Amino acid sequence: MTFVTTAAAEPSPSAPRRARGEQTRQLILETALRLFRERGYAETTMRAIAKEAGVAVGNAYYYFDSKEHLIQGFYDRNQAAHRAAAEPVLTGETEFAARLRGVLHAGVDVNEPYHSFAATFFKTAAEPSSPLSPFSRESSPARDASIAIFRDVVEGSSAKLDPELRKELPELLWLGWMGVTLFWVYDNSPEQRRTRRLIDGAVPLIDRLVALSRLRVLRPALRQILALIESVRRDD
Amino acid sequence: MTFVTTAAAEPSPSAPRRARGEQTRQLILETALRLFRERGYAETTMRAIAKEAGVAVGNAYYYFDSKEHLIQGFYDRNQAAHRAAAEPVLTGETEFAARLRGVLHAGVDVNEPYHSFAATFFKTAAEPSSPLSPFSRESSPARDASIAIFRDVVEGSSAKLDPELRKELPELLWLGWMGVTLFWVYDNSPEQRRTRRLIDGAVPLIDRLVALSRLRVLRPALRQILALIESVRRDD
DNA sequence: GTCTATAGTGGGATAGAC
DNA sequence: GTCTATCCCACTATAGAC
Numbered sequence: 001m002t003f004v005t006t007a008a009a010e011p012s013p014s015a016p017r018r019a020r021g022e023q024t025r026q027l028i029l030e031t032a033l034r035l036f037r038e039r040g041y042a043e044t045t046m047r048a049i050a051k052e053a054g055v056a057v058g059n060a061y062y063y064f065d066s067k068e069h070l071i072q073g074f075y076d077r078n079q080a081a082h083r084a085a086a087e088p089v090l091t092g093e094t095e096f097a098a099r100l101r102g103v104l105h106a107g108v109d110v111n112e113p114y115h116s117f118a119a120t121f122f123k124t125a126a127e128p129s130s131p132l133s134p135f136s137r138e139s140s141p142a143r144d145a146s147i148a149i150f151r152d153v154v155e156g157s158s159a160k161l162d163p164e165l166r167k168e169l170p171e172l173l174w175l176g177w178m179g180v181t182l183f184w185v186y187d188n189s190p191e192q193r194r195t196r197r198l199i200d201g202a203v204p205l206i207d208r209l210v211a212l213s214r215l216r217v218l219r220p221a222l223r224q225i226l227a228l229i230e231s232v233r234r235d236d
Numbered sequence: 237m238t239f240v241t242t243a244a245a246e247p248s249p250s251a252p253r254r255a256r257g258e259q260t261r262q263l264i265l266e267t268a269l270r271l272f273r274e275r276g277y278a279e280t281t282m283r284a285i286a287k288e289a290g291v292a293v294g295n296a297y298y299y300f301d302s303k304e305h306l307i308q309g310f311y312d313r314n315q316a317a318h319r320a321a322a323e324p325v326l327t328g329e330t331e332f333a334a335r336l337r338g339v340l341h342a343g344v345d346v347n348e349p350y351h352s353f354a355a356t357f358f359k360t361a362a363e364p365s366s367p368l369s370p371f372s373r374e375s376s377p378a379r380d381a382s383i384a385i386f387r388d389v390v391e392g393s394s395a396k397l398d399p400e401l402r403k404e405l406p407e408l409l410w411l412g413w414m415g416v417t418l419f420w421v422y423d424n425s426p427e428q429r430r431t432r433r434l435i436d437g438a439v440p441l442i443d444r445l446v447a448l449s450r451l452r453v454l455r456p457a458l459r460q461i462l463a464l465i466e467s468v469r470r471d472d
Numbered sequence: 473g474t475c476t477a478t479a480g481t482g483g484g485a486t487a488g489a490c
Numbered sequence: 491g492t493c494t495a496t497c498c499c500a501c502t503a504t505a506g507a508c
Contacts, residue, residue: 021474045499056476057501067500119364126362128355128422135422186364186371194468201464208457221444228437232430257491281483292493297485299491 025063028053029073036070037113041120068124071132072139074114079142081110083149090152096159097207100173103153104180104199108192111184115192122185134178147174162213164226169210172229176206261299264289268306273350277307277357304360307368308375310350315378317346319385326388332395333443336409339389340416340435344428347420351428358421370414383410398449400462405446408465412442 031053035044046067050057064070089102111118124132131138151170161169184195213222267289271280282303286293300306325338347354360368367374387406397405420431449458 024474046501047499056478058477058503059475061501062474123359123363123366127359128424130359133422186369188364189471193472194470197467197470198464201460201467205457205460205464221441224437224441228434228441231433231437234430234433235425236429260491282485283483293484294486294494295492303484 021063024055024059028055028060028063029070032070033074036074036117041117068130068132071124075132075139075142078110078114079145082107083145085110086149090149090156094156094158096153096157096210097203099153099157100206101199101203103149104177104203105196107177107181108184108195108199111181112192115184119185143174146177147171150174150177159207159210160214161210162219162222165210165213165222168226168229176202257299260291260295264291264296264299265306265309269310272306272310272357273353277353277360304366304368307357307360311368311375311378314346314350315381318343319381321346322385322388326385326392330392330394332389332393332446333439335389335393336442337435337439339385340413340439341432343413343417344420344431344435347417348428351420355421379410382413383407386410386413395443395446396450397446398455398458401446401449401458404462404465412438 028049032044032049035049035052046057046060049070050060053060085106086103089099089106093099093102124130125134127133128135130136133139134143147170150173153173154166154169180195180199183198184192187195189195212218264285268280268285271285271288282293282296285306286296289296321342322339325335325342329335329338360366361370363369364371366372369375370379383406386409389409390402390405416431416435419434420428423431425431448454
């Protein structure tokens, strides 16, 4: 048994706290992602990453619990890049369909250079118990940030829609985006054109559906769908 | 360079051809699946499988290219079990919704005992390049057999629907079934009740949508959806 | 707290003898 | 078809330097 102090608030204002460690961490991550792109995920060994970064293998494991954990860094970075790429359309467009379409294409744009890489490591993200799963607790910051983009799509748009649907829509659109991403991972057409066509074809349909949600005759159907979502969400 | 003869048609009628090899193969597969269930996929080593089956590791690799290839046997078996479990509803029911609902629940019933096992090996099936991917060439026999079940759902039903939709529907329903399976893998509610609720909630919606497909006013929308499917299918 | 070096474990996969 | 021996790699352990 050892005596453990809770970390006292570090008052020293001038010292660059943890600058060194953060730098090493970054170096390892950058090196890993570069090698993943150049050689693929499976073909890149931890030895190679450490050697290329000029650190010891143990040091890489000091910062990243496992090879898979290096991918979390990739997520975070891509998430930020998606937000940035979506910014122009989110500030410039007001129509719902145009906003959604722009955001989805921006997402694909950002992912594009990593397509072959993504396909090889996708398997690790797919495992339900993996911290890399988009539904995992560990991924929730990135997930929330991603859902926020779609909330922005809805709230900044001129579309008038059913208030309850409006509440659910961001998460539904994010789920759709996950579906598009899944499709994209499996899409081996040149430049993933099929994914682009999927987006261009699906957005008008969604737009039409969302617009129809306000019709009184369709209210029962909409209620039925929302009830389904609600019942499926319940965790028992 | 070695001289290779194409396998001549073995005329010997009485000899039990390949009986020995087939037996060993079966032994290894059964042992592997048993251990997977008992200990989980990742925790079961090839060494352990070989030892338990009483063969050398190299011998296991003689019959199965990799550990993942052992799972293909699991698929084939489950596929057959799904067909069998669906049989009663396919012969007894004539309403579309009831047939679809019955087939989906039968599928979940069949998978149920393997839920935790499925979650652990799901990752390997998720990789697009994996032969275990439901979209891979190697899986096409099992996939075709599965689609055939849904073709049966449609063709044996009393539902009247748009002829073009009728042609596409089996594959769409199979895709939906893949979605349900995906949901099921991630579903950790007790006894996977959320998946059951998803089925019970989604089937009436699909039924309603399919019925609506015959309305003349909705023809343009239906055409739009079918065109989207067509354009997404195109491989360029 | 950050980092190195080294030696090891264990598991997927393979080579080549028989 | 079957085996034994071996390779490679993710990952761990450890002991210690700064």
